[in-house]
Amino acid sequence: MSDWLAIDFGTSNTAAAYFHDGQAHQIQLEADKETIPTAVFFPQRSGRMEIGAVANAALIEGDEGRYMRALKSVLGTNLMSEQRLLGGRRLDFYDVISAFLGSVKSRAEAATGRTFVHALSGRPVRFHSKHPERNDQALADLTECYMRAGFKAVNFCPEPEAAALSLGHRLENGRYGLVVDIGGGTSDFTVFKAGTEIDIITSFGVRIGGTDFDRVLSYSQIMPHFGRGQRLTRLMAQDTLIAPNYIFHDLSTWEKIPFVYDPASLKLAKELMRDAVEPSKFARLVDVIEYQYGHELAFAVEDAKIACNAEQGPYRAPLNFLSDPILARITYDDFLTEVDGFKQELQDAMRITIDQAGLTPDQVQDIVLVGGSSLMGFVIDAINLVFNAPRIHQDAIFTAIVDGLALRSARIDHSKN
Ligand SMILES: Nc1ncnc2c1ncn2[C@@H]1O[C@H](COP(=O)(O)OP(=O)(O)OP(=O)(O)O)[C@@H](O)[C@H]1O
Ligand SMILES: [Mg+2]
Structure with missing residues (x-):
């Protein structure tokens, strides 16, 4: 009996499957779901870490706590060891990713009645294409997370190769x-x-x-509503009269959002509001940092991206979570220009x-x-x-990889593990 769990650990979504009776079986990690969001939620006052759609629901319902997504983007970077206070404990990304993978393992075991000792995980061909030296580190980080999650061994298969194994038979020989x-x-x-x-x-x-498409859309078309590019009445450091960009960049980047919720960023936002020619925009920035609305904002941008792609036209993104809600107009033509690179x-x-x-x-x-x-x-x-x-x-876009990983797991030479 196979004790290999196939895991497609994605930046946005995760799926699991196993091989049995000559075929791949997807495992429902949440009721009626083939994939779950790669997301975690740590309730403010201890309590259990939630993952997937339940973590998303906790964020949307405004529960007190810390939400994180796009965990995979952090692999191989210095942020891996940065600690954050999560659910009353100081944890780094190794702890968070291991806990996520550990939950996937135990849910898969509960759903199938099996024990999975080995993992066959997908991996991108290159985690980091602009910083190749970070690739090995990213793989080492992910390996460590699987081991800490309770697996005895983990093998990796490039994600598109897994997809080829599961869908390649649809082509003529x-x-x-x-x-x-x-x-x-x-x-x-x-x-x-x-x-x-x-x-x-x-x-x-x-x-x-897709998180890059979200980032450029947020930075160029949403962040101006929060003060990006706005003039100030007093000189900032570096002799500039314009609000510094990094805070808007971080707020537009899924994996960096939790790092914006620190006293220094809030102080900066308040100073910008004080010195602004048009303070109302920076008041929204203060609102987002103070009440930790960064992920709500990122979800609104992702929805806007999907909607304006579907319509191939403009869209008004409702930013209802703000204390002073607005409809932010998105222009599809500008988006196309922004993603042209x-x-x-x-x-x-x-x-x-x-x-x-x-x-x-x-x-x-x-x-x-x-x-x-x-x-x-x-x-x-x-x-x-x-x-x-x-x-x-284009008929199995969210499940081809995990199916292919399960098929591949059947061919692993067990004597080597
Ligand atoms: N209908 C849609 N139109 C456009 N983009 C979409 C649509 N549905 C989902 N996306 C985007 O697809 C991305 C998630 O895709 P997917 O689940 O395949 O990624 P992943 O496997 O988690 O990531 P990776 O393999 O890169 O680690 C997100 O950026 C999301 O916004
Ligand atoms: Mg993927």
């Missing part, structure tokens, strides 16, 4: 396919050849994902992957799309700029 996995934190690509066995040819990846980088990454496989784009006629951000219209545009009228397969 002998055809080349490209998995395009655009998730919350990274974009990952695998070229494979379909056949009785799926032949993995090469993989490549860049650190670009990402679109270009995605095209480059696909060309590099194809080239690394020793193929030309004309030889790849099938694109297997996975990852929630593959639903962005500009991602499809990027694909059509590289490939000539490809056949696009």
Whole structure:
């Protein structure tokens, strides 16, 4: 009986599965859900850490406590060891990610009646594409978190390769396919050849994902409502008359939001409000920091991104959680301009992957799309700029990876573990 748990630990969502009776079985980590948000909530006064949709609900209901998401983005960075007071205890990201993975393990065991001793985890091809030296550290960090979560061993499989294993059979034998996995934190690509066995040819990846699209949308179109770019009546440090940008940048970045809730940021926001030409905008910034509305804001931006992508037009984002609620207008055309650099980088990454496989784009006629951000219209545009009228397969975007990991777990040489 397999004691391997397949885990797709994603920046935004996590799924688990196992192999049994010749097939992959997804495990419901929460009732009626194939995936759960990769999120945690620590109630203010001790109590149990919540994960997934329950953590999201606690945030939305305004429970007192600390919420965190996009934990995976922190792997391999210095933030891993930064401690925060969470539920009455000082914890760092190793503690938080281990606790999350430990909860996934125990829920999977409760749901299946099995004991999972080994984990086969997905991993992006590259956690950090601009800082390659952080890749090894990220993998070491994640390994440590799995061990602390109670697994005896963890193996890793690149996420797009897992997707190729689970969906590659949909292509006719002998055809080349490209998995395009655009998730919350990274974009990952695998070229494979379909056949009785799926032949993995090469993989490549860049650190670009939906949380980056949220970040640029928030920074450029939402943060001006909170004082970004506003003039001040007194000089700040560095002789500037404009509010400093880093606070708006951090507030737009999912994994940095908890770090904005410190006395220094609140003090800065209050000083900005005092010195502003237009204090009402900075009053909103003070509101967000003082009452810890950063994640509510990030969710409103993510919803706005999805809505204006679906409509391919403008959208009014309701910021109802603010003490003085506003409707923030989002312009789709401006959003497209803001993500144009990402679109270009995605095209480059696909060309590099194809080239690394020793193929030309004309030889790849099938694109297997996975990852929630593959639903962005500009991602499809990027694909059509590289490939000539490809056949696009898009029917298991949130579950292909975990299914492929479960299939892969059946082939692990058990004598080595
Ligand atoms: N309908 C949609 N349109 C556009 N984007 C979407 C849609 N639904 C989800 N997303 C985005 O998809 C992303 C999450 O996708 P997914 O669950 O595949 O990521 P992940 O596997 O957690 O991340 P990664 O694999 O990069 O670590 C989020 O950024 C989310 O905003
Ligand atoms: Mg993913």
